[in-house]
Amino acid sequence: MNPSTAGSLAEPTYLNHETTVRSWLLTRDHKRIGVMFLVLVISALLLGGVFAMLLRIELLTPGPTIMGPMTYNRVFTLHGVTMVWLFMIPAIPSAFGNFVLPLMLGAKEVAFPRLNLASVYIYAAGAALTVFGMVWSGADTGWTFYTPYSTTSPTAVTPILLGVFIIGFSTIITGLNFITTTHTLRAPGMHWSRIPLFVWAIYGTSVIQVVATPVLAMVLVLVALERVAGVGIFDPTRGGDPVLFQHMFWFYSHPAVYIMVLPAMGVITEVVCAFSRKNIFGYRMIAASTFGIAFVGFFSWGHHMFVSGQSTFGSGIFGVLSMLVAIFTAIKIFNWVATMYGGAIDLKVPLLYVLGFIFLLTFGGMTGVAVATTSLDVHWHDTYFIVAHFHYIMVGSVLMAFLAALHYWWPKMFGRLFPERWASVAACTIIFGFIVTFLPQFLLGNMGMPRRYYQYPSEMQWLNVLSTAGASLLAFGFGLIGLYLVWSLRYGKVSPANPWGSRGYEWFSASPPGPHNFREPPRFEREVHDYTVSEAPHVF
Amino acid sequence: MSSETTPWREYFGSRENQSHAAQLGMWIFLGSEVLLFTNLFVGYAVYRYYYPEVFIEASHHLATGWATVQTLLLVTSSLCVALAVHFIRSGRAFWMGVALLVAMGLGLGFLVIKGWEYWKHWTEGALPGEYYRLAELPDRGGSLFFTLYFLLTGLHALHMLAGLSVLGWLVWGALVGRYTAEYHVPVEVGGLYWHLVDVFWLFIYPLLYLVE
Numbered sequence: 001m002n003p004s005t006a007g008s009l010a011e012p013t014y015l016n017h018e019t020t021v022r023s024w025l026l027t028r029d030h031k032r033i034g035v036m037f038l039v040l041v042i043s044a045l046l047l048g049g050v051f052a053m054l055l056r057i058e059l060l061t062p063g064p065t066i067m068g069p070m071t072y073n074r075v076f077t078l079h080g081v082t083m084v085w086l087f088m089i090p091a092i093p094s095a096f097g098n099f100v101l102p103l104m105l106g107a108k109e110v111a112f113p114r115l116n117l118a119s120v121y122i123y124a125a126g127a128a129l130t131v132f133g134m135v136w137s138g139a140d141t142g143w144t145f146y147t148p149y150s151t152t153s154p155t156a157v158t159p160i161l162l163g164v165f166i167i168g169f170s171t172i173i174t175g176l177n178f179i180t181t182t183h184t185l186r187a188p189g190m191h192w193s194r195i196p197l198f199v200w201a202i203y204g205t206s207v208i209q210v211v212a213t214p215v216l217a218m219v220l221v222l223v224a225l226e227r228v229a230g231v232g233i234f235d236p237t238r239g240g241d242p243v244l245f246q247h248m249f250w251f252y253s254h255p256a257v258y259i260m261v262l263p264a265m266g267v268i269t270e271v272v273c274a275f276s277r278k279n280i281f282g283y284r285m286i287a288a289s290t291f292g293i294a295f296v297g298f299f300s301w302g303h304h305m306f307v308s309g310q311s312t313f314g315s316g317i318f319g320v321l322s323m324l325v326a327i328f329t330a331i332k333i334f335n336w337v338a339t340m341y342g343g344a345i346d347l348k349v350p351l352l353y354v355l356g357f358i359f360l361l362t363f364g365g366m367t368g369v370a371v372a373t374t375s376l377d378v379h380w381h382d383t384y385f386i387v388a389h390f391h392y393i394m395v396g397s398v399l400m401a402f403l404a405a406l407h408y409w410w411p412k413m414f415g416r417l418f419p420e421r422w423a424s425v426a427a428c429t430i431i432f433g434f435i436v437t438f439l440p441q442f443l444l445g446n447m448g449m450p451r452r453y454y455q456y457p458s459e460m461q462w463l464n465v466l467s468t469a470g471a472s473l474l475a476f477g478f479g480l481i482g483l484y485l486v487w488s489l490r491y492g493k494v495s496p497a498n499p500w501g502s503r504g505y506e507w508f509s510a511s512p513p514g515p516h517n518f519r520e521p522p523r524f525e526r527e528v529h530d531y532t533v534s535e536a537p538h539v540f
Numbered sequence: 541m542s543s544e545t546t547p548w549r550e551y552f553g554s555r556e557n558q559s560h561a562a563q564l565g566m567w568i569f570l571g572s573e574v575l576l577f578t579n580l581f582v583g584y585a586v587y588r589y590y591y592p593e594v595f596i597e598a599s600h601h602l603a604t605g606w607a608t609v610q611t612l613l614l615v616t617s618s619l620c621v622a623l624a625v626h627f628i629r630s631g632r633a634f635w636m637g638v639a640l641l642v643a644m645g646l647g648l649g650f651l652v653i654k655g656w657e658y659w660k661h662w663t664e665g666a667l668p669g670e671y672y673r674l675a676e677l678p679d680r681g682g683s684l685f686f687t688l689y690f691l692l693t694g695l696h697a698l699h700m701l702a703g704l705s706v707l708g709w710l711v712w713g714a715l716v717g718r719y720t721a722e723y724h725v726p727v728e729v730g731g732l733y734w735h736l737v738d739v740f741w742l743f744i745y746p747l748l749y750l751v752e
Contacts, residue, residue, distance in 0.1 A: 108551040111561045176568045184552065184561040210568055214576035222579070222691075230670035231687040233583060238669070239680035244586055248579055521553075 013415065013512040028113035031513060034099030035413065036120050041095055044086035044127065049478060051079035056437075056471040062458045069454045073140035074155065076452060080143025081134075085164045086127050088398045089256060092263035093209075094123070094174050096405045097202045099413060101178060103506040103513060104196045106187025106522045111180035115173050123170035130163030142452060144253070147234035147245040151226040158227050165220045168213045171259075175209030178202050189524035196505055196528045197286050201266025204290040208255045208262075208297065216252035219245065243308050250301035258297045260394050261361075262290055264401030265332055268354050271404050272336045273529035274502040275351040276343030280529065282335040292328035296321060306377045315374045322372035329365050333358060348500065349423040353404035356431035357397055364392030367442065382452075385445025388438045396434060403430065403481070410485070411495035415512045418488040426480040433473030440466045503529045548723075559725045566729045570736045577695065577740055584688050584747060591681030596752055598677055598685035601666050603657055607749045610650045611741065617646035618738040621707070621731045628714075631721035637714035643734065644707050647700055654697055661686070692744050696737065703737045706730040 014031045024032060054075050058065045067075065102110055110116050133139065133156040141150040141157055150157050182195070182203050195203075223245070225231045232238025234245045273280050280286060302310060302318030310318075336358060345351070367389045371377050380386060411417055440463040447463075449456050456464065498507040508522045526533055552558035588595045620643035627636040665673025668687035672679065710730050713719055719727055 109549075111552075112565060172569075172572055176565055176572070179568055180561050180565045183564055184557050210572045211575055214572045215579055218576055218579035222583075225669075225691075229668060231668045231691075232683055233687060239587075239591070239684055241586065241590070244583065248582070 011510060011514055013510070014515050015414070015512055017515045026117070028109070028117050029515060030098050030102050030110045030113065030116060031413075031517075033116050033120055034095050034097075037090065037098060037123070038095040038413075040120070040124060040127065041087050041091045044082055045091075045478075047131075048079055048082035048087055049475065051075050051082060053471060053475055055079060056468040058454075059456070059464045060468050062456050062461055064454075070140065072454045073452070074138035077139045077142055078134050081130060081139070081160060081164070083395070084143050084256075085167055086130065088260045088394060089171060090123060090167070090174070091260075091398060091402050092267060092405060093178070093202055093205055093259075094119070094170075096267065096409060097174070097178060097205075097263065100409060100506050101199055101202055102181060102185065103412075103509050103517055104199050104504070104528075105182065105185055106190055106505065106508070106518065106524060107181060107185035108516050108518065108521075109185070110177050111184055112173075112177050116177055119170040119173040119177070122173070123167055126163045126166030126168075126170065128163075129166060130160050133157075133159035133163060144249065145220070145223055146249075147223060147226070147242045148236060150223055151235050158224050161220045161224045161227075165217050165224075168217045168220075171209045172213050175206035175213075178206040179210070187521040187524060190505075193283075194524060194527060195287075197269040197280060197283065197290075198263075198266035200287045200290055201262045201269070204294045205259050205262045205266075207291075208259050208294050212252045212255045212259075212298070215248060216256075219248040219252070222248075243305070243310075246305050246308060247301065250304045251298070254301040254304065255294070255297040257390075257394055258293050260398050262293060264357070264397040265290070267401040267405040267408075268336060268357050269332075270504055270529075271350045271354050271408050272339050274408065274500050274504060275346045275348055275354075276340045277346065277501075277531045278339055278343040278529070279527055279531065280335065281338035281341075282331070285331050286335050289328040289331040292331075293325055296324045296328065300325065300372075303372050303377070306374050307381050312374070319372045319374050319377075323369050326365055326369050329361070333362060333365075346500075349418075349420060349427050350404040350408040350500075352424060352427040352431070353400045353407070356427070356434070357400035357404065359431075360392050360396030360400060360434065364389060364394075364396055368393055380445055382450055383445035384441040384449045384451055387451045388441035388445060391438045391441070396438075399430070399434070403427070406481075406485075408500070409506075410488070411499045412506060412509075412511045412513070414489060415495050416488045416492035417495045417499060418492055419484050422480065422484045426477045426484070429473055429477035429480065433470050433477055436470030437467050437474060438470070440464070440470075503531055555722075562725045562729050563732075566732050570732065573699075573736060577692075577743075580688060580692050580695065581743070581747070584692070587681070587684045587688065591684065594678060594681030595685050598666075598682055598689075599748060599751070601661075601664065601674070601677075602689070602749050603660065604749045606653050606657060607745055610653050611745050613646045613650045613653075614738050614741050617643040617650070618735055620646065621734045624710075625724070625728055625731045628719050628724040628727050629721060633714050633717065633719055636719065636727065637711050640707050640711045640714070644704055644711070647704050647707070647734075651697060651700060651704075654693065689748055692748065696740050696744055699737045699740065703734045706733055 014029055024036070027033065054067070055072070058067055058072055058075075098110070098116065102108070136156040136159065139153065139155045139157045139160050141153055141155070145157065145161065182199060186195075222231070222233050226234055226240075230238070232240045234240045234242050236242060269280055269286060300318055300322040302314060303322040306315045306319075336354070367385075371380055371386065371389055407418065407423060444456075444460055444463050444467075445451075447460060449460055495511055497511045499511075503526075505522075505524060505528050509517050548555055548558060552561060620639045624636045624639035624643065627633075627639060661667060665671075665675075666686050667673065668690045669683060672683035672686060674682055674686075707730065710719075710727055713726065
């Protein structure tokens with residue numbers, strides 16, 4: 001193997017046609033922007049992961065272990081803030097969406113490349129302000145910034161609020177760009193019923209991003225103003241209403257769960273097709289269910305407020321609307337399974353993550369139906385059951401899909417293969433570690449261990465030890481992935497143009513793609529993932 | 541800017557398609573702007589429900605007559621922007637610039653009146669949050685009314701400033717001859733933004749000043 005010479009392709013790629021730092025920092029190439037986002041969100045994942053490990057180590061024993069209660073409050077807040085706002089929301093759309101979406105549509109660029117570059121810097125500025133807040137004194141409000149506590153907490157809530165507010169602009173710009181790109185930059189033959197389902201997922205996500213994010217932006221500004229100028233919108237001592245904050249916050253943040261999960265579902269659809277060597281079963285239903293989830297997601301925020309004093313009737317309605325999400329999700333799950341059924345399964349690493357995803361999403365989704373039932377929610381409210389539920393559904397799906405996407409598109413992005421065996425070991429470690437981390441938390445919650453608490457009764461220790469052991473496995477798995485991926489960048493086998501034999505449209509371009517994606521616009525003359533036609537993938 | 545010999549980007553395939561993309565992008569952005577203001581409208585509805593008498597009483601402290609003048613200025617400026625789009629579509633760049641300058645003048649007039657109103661509120665103590673000093677009205681409700689008043693009109697004024705910059709940029713473009721009957725997408729898109737600012741005011745004005 002002589003990677004350095006083998007990697008020098010005759011055709012210039014987006015990676016090597018310009019190599020100066022300036023050419024990266026001022027690039028308008030959606031692929032480079034995707035890579036920049038990838039680096040940023042992985043850094044956020046690392047930071048959030050370190051906080052997670054600190055939390056789990058602290059909870060190893062019933063009493064104080066490595067930190068005091070105030071530090072603990074700050075650490076769980078920073079873990080949540082980092083993971084939700086800096087990693088899970090932008091991870092798949094901004095990194096992989098930017099890289100792959102135009103390729104899948106046969107476009108040379110996104111519709112607004114300059115705005116796209118701005119979105120990286122806006123994200124970076126927001127993240128920097130958030131991290132500044134963390135370093136300054138952190139925050140102890142939880143990632144939800146619930147009022148009235150967040151309006152009076154002496155910690156550095158304001159810079160973190162403003163950091164998240166700024167990141168919101170990046171999200172809106174990205175969504176706006178993707179919607180416009182999908183409408184206007186499709187290559188010949190790419191009619192609406194041929195659009196890859198990953199693009200449909202990103203499109204649905206973008207609609208939520210554009211519609212919901214401004215609501216979050218304004219509510220964060222209101223909390224910040226309350227802290228700075230004492231405006232009293234949410235402070236009951238000044239005549240305000242803290243429950244109004246919850247309505248406004250969850251009007252965004254419940255759909256935000258789908259900002260995280262829908263792109264993950266898009267990734268899974270692509271990977272399932274590629275490694276079952278079949279086109280998706282139920283294309284239209286999968287596309288439609290994406291919008292079903294996006295739509296219903298806007299009418300289910302009240303399930304976060306079952307114990308906030310809202311009427312029983314209101315809670316019942318919100319409960320039923322929340323359960324509707326499960327129907328649309330089930331459509332997808334059954335279609336993925338139906339696609340695999342009778343397919344020529346090639347159990348490569350990305351498909352391992354898909355299996356993990358399907359398990360976690362199904363389990364997390366079913367517990368979701370359970371917690372949407374008001375009577376059960378009253379028992380589980382603010383316990384570890386909820387922590388376990390949302391980690392299964394949000395974190396489980398985003399992480400599994402992120403890793404599936406990372407491995408599936410790694411050769412496309414960097415032109416190198418990763419060591420399959422090590423990657424399989426890491427995938428099994430991650431999936432197993434995830435289950436061991438969060439399954440005990442369902443039991444802890446059912447036993448009554450409240451979330452956000454620093455201490456717990458000693459009879460709950462063995463489950464906490466189990467959870468921490470799972471977290472350690474997760475950390476090990478991530479370490480392994482980091483090592484072999486960085487190794488593969490330099491020493492990995494040079495990848496053929498389409499190492500998986502996938503019929504996804506993005507493989508029509510070279511791996512890694514040239515600076516302008518295609519020399520001439522590709523013509524899409526078959527369905528995406530049509531494995532019935534024997535053809536070598538085009539490389540333009 | 542100066543390096544651009546043609547404002548068209550080849551990857552759009554056609555000029556029509558690029559124009560379509562620009563308009564679509566702006567409409568999506570405007571949609572998200574609507575949601576930004578919606579929070580404040582919801583807040584207004586909630587607190588008006590909580591403190592109906594105080595809100596009516598507080599609205600009497602606003603200068604309704606001047607707000608009506610502002611409304612007229614803004615609607616007329618929107619008409620001028622619409623005329624500017626009409627002029628450039630028929631290739632009359634000079635008249636487009638003139639119409640936009642008039643629109644900007646009217647917009648500035650609006651902001652001057654708003655500034656004067658703010659000054660009056662300042663001297664009266666009708667201010668948000670902990671700066672509220674209006675003795676005739678109870679703290680509960682009164683301070684919230686003026687908080688929402690300043691937030692709604694302040695956010696609107698910020699949008700007007702952004703809109704004025706956009707119009708200024710378009711006037712400069714007209715001066716250097718960038719826009720023609722064939723190429724006028726930025727004028728249309730910038731015009732859309734100004735109309736949105738106008739529409740927001742048409743909701744804010746009755747809610748704050750007229751509703752009893």
